[in-house]
Amino acid sequence: MHQKILIMDFEGRHGQEIAKVIRGFQVYCEIERSSPDNLYINDENTVGLVIVGSAEGNTLKDELDSLLSKAQVPVLGICSDGGFYNKKAGKEITGNSGLHSLKLMHLGNSVLFEDVEKEFEIISSCDGIFADLSHEFKATSLGENGESLSLEKDNFYLLGFYPELSGKNGKKIIENYLYKLCGCNGDWSIDDYIEKQVSEIKKTVGEGGALCALSGGVDSSVCAALAYKAVGDKLKCIFVDTGLMRKNEGDEVEEIFGKILSGSFFRIDAQDRFLGKLNGVTDPEKKRKIIGEEFIRIFEEESGKFEGIEYLIQGTIYPDIIESGVGGSVVKSHHNVGGLPENIDFKGIIEPLNMLFKTEVRELGKKLGLPDKLPNRQPFPGPGLGVRIIGGITKEKLEILREADAIFREELSEIGLDKELNQYFVVLTDIKSVGVRDGKRTYAYTAALRAVKTDDFMTAKWAKLPHDLLQKVSRRITDEVSGINRVVYDITNKPPGTIEWE
Incomplete structure (x- = not known):
């Protein structure tokens, strides 16, 4: 030990x-x-x-x-x-x-x-x-x-x-x-962590099989690679397309992981199911818990299609546990921690990353040989755009947000700032205001841009983006995205705010 x-x-x-x-x-x-x-x-x-x-x-x-x-x-x-x-x-x-x-x-x-x-x-x-x-x-x-x-x-x-x-x-x-x-001898390393987790996953899964919850984000990607190293083809990775992904992201996840995990990757279309469950829900904690429960129910259903599946493996990391109030006060429930239902039809849940911070997860991914773009990928919350839409979630709002978010990401990438920022995205607020487009009055949503720099995602500083970039992004969004007529920039650190708005 x-x-x-x-x-x-x-x-x-x-x-x-x-x-x-x-x-x-x-x-x-x-x-x-x-x-x-x-x-x-x-x-x-x-x-x-x-x-x-x-x-x-x-x-x-x-x-x-x-x-x-x-x-x-x-x-x-x-x-x-x-x-x-x-x-x-x-x-x-x-x-x-x-x-x-x-x-x-x-x-x-x-x-x-x-x-x-x-x-x-x-x-x-x-x-x-x-x-x-x-x-x-x-x-x-x-x-x-x-x-x-x-x-x-x-x-x-x-x-x-x-x-x-x-x-x-x-x-x-x-x-x-x-x-x-304290007389410490510096015996903690990611290599040791990998060896220990591979051994524990093998021991826990045994002769049976396991299902891995894969979103395509950093945490779940590294988790899947670690679990695959441990049990190989006994692992079945399920990517649930909730309809809450960024523009074209579902197809990108399938293209990448279909190759890496070969016959162990499966994509499930559950867009209508999630939108139905989220219909009319505005409270962010309820959103997260609904999304968390639906994920589990789908994994339970899918596990029945494979022989010997007894365990669910997911990419919970240490900040998820801390913020979800496990053993303390709740900052926000993460869909894979505080958002889990009480009754789960698995023999157990395996969380091999649950004592690592984000920087350590990225290091682990590189040690496992994942392509650089995977462990270095910008984080995306498990509940997806569901927690980047303030208020109720509809297909119309999702399309509006996808387009606005794609513009912001495109412009940051164009000037190379995407490599300097640790997380950046657009929030569709529930605020509507009067505006003018093509000489006509509009009454549309306000979009909030968010970009931060951080080492561990437990604290973060808002990024001081160039004003000409902000002006260009604002102009493009209000010109090209129907449903948005005002853009603001969030200059709040964490704490007191969180990185995500919900």
Whole structure:
């Protein structure tokens, strides 16, 4: 078993970023967002505990304080709201609200700051400034006004800033924590992950067979390749054409995977079925759950056409689980996690990618020898355009959105920006407004353009696209797509927004 760092994320919003940095140092980690009552930190594989607090004032529970007193591993606390630090360090919190930059000077008395520049800029929040010291904690770094920015005692190391956001020095602090305090040996690699998952899939499927849910997106493509490597022809890959795909995408998926998977690929036309189920549904969570259930029901039906199919294999990844609130609060239900029905007619569901972030999934795909355009493909949500149409879904709206989305993608590709962006698409809003076309009044929909840059899809920054590009896309959409007379550009980061609108 791999060494493990456990991250307890109390809605701190930074747990995923920290996890990505830790994995980048070849150390395995998991994020726990459930109650401390269900947390076990003394198993033989857990060598460190990272606590990420909340900038919104959520306090840690008394049970956690009691649990930590028994911890035998180094504990790194990052920008807590104070519920933990007040009890352990006896400090008061001061400062201005929101994230801001501070200059830090470390005192040279901590392993955490070894090989770190004496002074450097950090990113902090009001919750991370220690105004005084007590309970025998020592200060290991100071701010410009003499305030303590980090404290430590025994195996507790408290940071009043976000190391993952504080450049190379912040990342070095995390590296020191992992290798010098926790004794990590860097035993986490994608090659090991592939070997382990292939073995587990073979063992689970046994002499029977498995059905793989294939959408043609990055996650399901890599999942299918991994499962095919494990069980070969015992795998049947089902591509369900929901009618919620982008322009010409169904045919493209069939062309690519019909060759890669040969006789193991099957395309199911279920467009009318999905549109019927979604008729009149406007709530995004209901959409996702309906789509998730219909996927499962179709897979159940198709499995009966093949002998010995007992398992469903799907490309759930770690961010899907986190955002769907498994063990925590729901951001949005993913059709393959929170959107699954309670009763499923399979012996079990296999999710070989469910502990990987998107960047790791892409790396795995390359290791499996998939053509570059597959693991590097722009992500597309499992529910498809169903969550890019705000409000009710109709064939007319789908056609409108397909055409607008195709124009946006075409123009980005024309100038090479598609290679610099991690995700980009068009949302058809439920907003109608008055406009003019060919000298006549129109009353049509507003389309929203969305383009982001991200490393792991847990956080994202809106992309600063050239104004002349935006103007050209807007003109083409309003000129060429009947049903849209206004185009806007979404400049919201994640958080506070999500990448998709629904």
